[in-house]
Amino acid sequence: MRTLGKLFVILLALTANAQKVKVLERGTNFPIENVTIYNDNNDLVVYTNKSGIADLTNYKNTDIISFNHLSYIEYEILKRELAVVDFIIYLNRKAEMLDEIVLSASKEEEKRSRIAEHVAITSKEEIKRLAPQTSADLLANLPGVRVQKSQFGGGSPVIRGMEANRVLLVVDGVRMNNAIYRMGHLQNSITVSPNIIERTEVIFGPSSVVYGSDALGGVVHYYTKSPKLSEKNQVNSSLFSRFSSINKEFTTEGNIELQNKKWASFTSISHSSFGDLKMGENRNHGFDDWGKVVEYSNNSNSYYSATPQINSNSNIQKNTAFKQIDLLQKIAIPISKTSDLMFNLQYSKSTDINRFDKLSEYSDGELKFAEWYYGPQKRLLVSSQLKINPNKKWIEKGTITAAFQNIKESRVQRKFTSLDRAYRNEDVDVFSLNGDFFVPMTNGSNRILSYGFETTYNKVDSNSYGKTLDVYNNVIFGFTDDFIVQSRYPDGGSSYTSFASYVNYRQDINKKTTLNTGARFINTNLKAKWIDDTFISLPDFDISLNNSAVTATLGFAYKPTENWQLNSVISSGFRSPNIDDVGKIREKSGNVTVPNINLKPEYAYNFETSVLKYFNERKFHTGLNIYYTLLNNYITRDYFEINNASTIMYDGEEGQVVANVNKDNAYIVGSTFNFKGNLNDTWHTKGSITYTKGKTYDTNVPLSSIPPLFGNFEMGFEKNRLQANFNWKFNAEKRLKDYNLIEGIDNLEQTPYNPLTNTYFGSPSWNTFSLNANYKLSNSFTFFVNIDNVFDVHFKEFASSISAPGRNLSISALINL
Numbered sequence: 121m122r123t124l125g126k127l128f129v130i131l132l133a134l135t136a137n138a139q140k141v142k143v144l145e146r147g148t149n150f151p152i153e154n155v156t157i158y159n160d161n162n163d164l165v166v167y168t169n170k171s172g173i174a175d176l177t178n179y180k181n182t183d184i185i186s187f188n189h190l191s192y193i194e195y196e197i198l199k200r201e202l203a204v205v206d207f208i209i210y211l212n213r214k215a216e217m218l219d220e221i222v223l224s225a226s227k228e229e230e231k232r233s234r235i236a237e238h239v240a241i242t243s244k245e246e247i248k249r250l251a252p253q254t255s256a257d258l259l260a261n262l263p264g265v266r267v268q269k270s271q272f273g274g275g276s277p278v279i280r281g282m283e284a285n286r287v288l289l290v291v292d293g294v295r296m297n298n299a300i301y302r303m304g305h306l307q308n309s310i311t312v313s314p315n316i317i318e319r320t321e322v323i324f325g326p327s328s329v330v331y332g333s334d335a336l337g338g339v340v341h342y343y344t345k346s347p348k349l350s351e352k353n354q355v356n357s358s359l360f361s362r363f364s365s366i367n368k369e370f371t372t373e374g375n376i377e378l379q380n381k382k383w384a385s386f387t388s389i390s391h392s393s394f395g396d397l398k399m400g401e402n403r404n405h406g407f408d409d410w411g412k413v414v415e416y417s418n419n420s421n422s423y424y425s426a427t428p429q430i431n432s433n434s435n436i437q438k439n440t441a442f443k444q445i446d447l448l449q450k451i452a453i454p455i456s457k458t459s460d461l462m463f464n465l466q467y468s469k470s471t472d473i474n475r476f477d478k479l480s481e482y483s484d485g486e487l488k489f490a491e492w493y494y495g496p497q498k499r500l501l502v503s504s505q506l507k508i509n510p511n512k513k514w515i516e517k518g519t520i521t522a523a524f525q526n527i528k529e530s531r532v533q534r535k536f537t538s539l540d541r542a543y544r545n546e547d548v549d550v551f552s553l554n555g556d557f558f559v560p561m562t563n564g565s566n567r568i569l570s571y572g573f574e575t576t577y578n579k580v581d582s583n584s585y586g587k588t589l590d591v592y593n594n595v596i597f598g599f600t601d602d603f604i605v606q607s608r609y610p611d612g613g614s615s616y617t618s619f620a621s622y623v624n625y626r627q628d629i630n631k632k633t634t635l636n637t638g639a640r641f642i643n644t645n646l647k648a649k650w651i652d653d654t655f656i657s658l659p660d661f662d663i664s665l666n667n668s669a670v671t672a673t674l675g676f677a678y679k680p681t682e683n684w685q686l687n688s689v690i691s692s693g694f695r696s697p698n699i700d701d702v703g704k705i706r707e708k709s710g711n712v713t714v715p716n717i718n719l720k721p722e723y724a725y726n727f728e729t730s731v732l733k734y735f736n737e738r739k740f741h742t743g744l745n746i747y748y749t750l751l752n753n754y755i756t757r758d759y760f761e762i763n764n765a766s767t768i769m770y771d772g773e774e775g776q777v778v779a780n781v782n783k784d785n786a787y788i789v790g791s792t793f794n795f796k797g798n799l800n801d802t803w804h805t806k807g808s809i810t811y812t813k814g815k816t817y818d819t820n821v822p823l824s825s826i827p828p829l830f831g832n833f834e835m836g837f838e839k840n841r842l843q844a845n846f847n848w849k850f851n852a853e854k855r856l857k858d859y860n861l862i863e864g865i866d867n868l869e870q871t872p873y874n875p876l877t878n879t880y881f882g883s884p885s886w887n888t889f890s891l892n893a894n895y896k897l898s899n900s901f902t903f904f905v906n907i908d909n910v911f912d913v914h915f916k917e918f919a920s921s922i923s924a925p926g927r928n929l930s931i932s933a934l935i936n937l
Contacts, residue, residue, distance in 0.1 A: 142172050155168040175351055213838075234626065237689060240262045244319060249845070255309055269921065281825055283304075289340050290341040292505070294503055307473070315371065325338055345386055348452070356376070375388035386451075402912045426536070521552075528546070530543065558570045614699045618644045632679050639672040675690070683735070705770075712778065714779050722755045790810065807834060846889070851918070867919045906930040
């Protein structure tokens with residue numbers, strides 16, 4: 121009896137162990153974490169832990185079990201057949217995500233083959249491989265996207281010749297664009313650290329009715345890392361660290377994930393320290409002194425110097441160093457079988473960020489500014505997202521997101537010829553509520569109706585003041601006097617409110633054709649009040665603007681054969697002037713922008729078509745996207761008069777008056793050719809080339825922000841634990857005749873200058889080559905090395921003030937604990 125008892129215990133243990141499955145990567149035999157395992161009824165879902173193990177006790181032997189992970193080919197097996205494979209499942213890496221899942225196009229998972237819009241995606245694996253120092257650098261690696269930089273602590277994405285407030289930034293379903301997102305260049309994209317991003321998706325053009333206003337050029341959607349529930353208590357953590365030689369960067373990100381069946385938590389802390397950036401020394405463009413920093417200001421908040429300092433190394437771009445910390449806290453709580461709640465807290469804070477272009481600006485042969493910096497840039501996001509699955513006729517599932525954001529910005533400046541320091545502070549509170557709901561019209565997913573709403577309220581406080589420095593022996597002891605400074609935005613406060621609703625419909629008309637269509641209604645209301653009229657007197661000091669519009673999209677994805685796909689989209693877009701458009705006052709290069717309270721909305725009408733061709737059993741594809749966008753009533757900066765005067769005094773100097781005004785029509789045309797895929801089991805490649813042209817119909821001048829021809833080519837090798845890639849980036853020249861010389865957004869003054877002819881050259885062409893590799897020493901440790909700009913080439917991205925980094929050695933390590 122005692123022997124039989126022991127056998128029974130052994131059999132019981134074997135049975136219990138047989139309920140656990142281990143999922144490994146084929147080739148490396150490394151366990152795969154966070155594999156989603158579900159049955160054919162979708163009523164049971166479990167995830168593998170960091171050891172690749174999941175408990176299948178609750179599944180029936182007759183269940184068909186699916187193993188799903190974004191980076192691997194899905195696998196199905198009958199549960200009772202698991203014993204045949206010793207309860208070990210091997211997953212193959214996806215050679216090419218040719219029909220990958222897109223999340224942003226309809227705010228719900230959708231196969232790429234059913235989407236007519238042009239979309240670019242990057243995953244967390246690629247983010248680690250590319251080792252971008254900021255999220256702006258991450259975007260610069262996506263096909264069809266360029267990034268402008270006025271200082272290293274910035275980065276303004278350009279999509280289809282549009283940027284800043286014509287491009288919509290979204291993080292975890294929450295609109296980042298606020299009422300003071302400006303025309304020209306923005307630095308806000310860097311306030312989401314690349315170290316906390318799970319994936320990034322870019323939707324090109326104004327075709328997405330689910331996002332609406334501000335998305336004329338496209339949508340950039342950041343998805344940050346999220347916690348997952350587990351049947352058993354688990355603790356996962358990782359540590360990522362990187363050093364870069366070009367600016368002595370030290371970045372460290374640590375996170376911890378707590379999992380159990382009732383709740384899950386993910387906490388991440390990321391800190392980056394960047395030193396002054398070194399430019400490339402190989403000046404094959406032929407301009408020996410272009411971009412060099414011969415002298416610089418070493419003034420600070422507490423140190424005073426009446427004269428600039430000589431730079432001991434003119435290739436070091438002084439006043440580009442800064443630090444940034446990013447915090448992410450997410451908590452997932454399953455409320456019931458049909459609802460889940462996710463709390464999301466994000467906080468980003470930088471140190472002071474010097475405005476490099478301003479500190480490099482000359483007036484009468486002398487450096488103009490002793491101080492010009494952004495105060496600590498702060499972004500706080502608090503949101504709660506409720507996902508529901510009521511499975512009703514009018515709503516099968518949906519997501520409701522409530523969010524609060526607080527953004528603090530400040531600008532501090534002082535000229536070398538003065539002891540007067542000017543402070544301008546902005547504080548923006550944004551409240552938003554979104555709802556997105558989905559209703560399958562049939563038992564399958566071939567007909568889906570989605571609808572939703574979005575409402576936002578922006579409250580903007582803008583104040584300014586001046587202080588005269590009290591200086592003794594280069595030390596600033598305090599202040600001797602106060603003086604009045606013109607505020608950047610209405611000093612009596614301003615607000616911007618929007619409400620929108622949309623309906624979207626996607627249907628597989630037949631096996632070859634998918635229809636995408638939708639419409640969106642939006643209403644905006646702007647209120648602003650000016651009090652101080654010391655410098656500017658307006659026709660009306662208390663204004664209210666109300667605008668409404670309906671936008672629509674119609675698209676078809678047509679697949680005549682298995683290896684061909686043709687897409688076409690006709691769409692419209694709308695952007696209502698925000699507080700920055702209507703009420704900003706600022707100076708740049710002798711031009712003073714003043715408010716225009718009669719500004720009207722601008723509209724975009726877009727047509728695009730694309731073709732995809734698959735090869736080698738759909739392991740390789742090429743694609744060509746061509747578009748034409750008509751801008752109607754477009755907003756541009758132009759010469760202006762206020763109180764019948766074309767000049768105005770600003771910060772003690774007389775400047776030319778300009779303002780944002782409406783014009784008639786303009787157009788942007790362009791195309792992107794891309795290819796991507798596997799050449800064989802170990803070699804893969806990808807690349808793209810983008811052409812853009814923009815011009816006004818009414819005045820026949822080039823539009824701003826139109827980049828020159830650009831592209832990249834990459835060849836990669838992957839076998840077992842090793843990945844290695846070679847990358848070539850190229851940019852054609854932008855000639856002087858293609859610049860917009862009125863708005864000042866293109867920054868022609870940042871291109872090479874010929875004093876003999878008193879003319880600027882324009883932006884020279886450039887090429888760079890980079891190498892990167894990573895080796896997985898174990899499932900817990902991965903080592904990365906990158907060599908960017910191998911030949912140390914000097915260049916500037918189009919419209920950028922700062923020279924691009926020279927040769928850079930980056931070493932990173934990822935440890936999973």
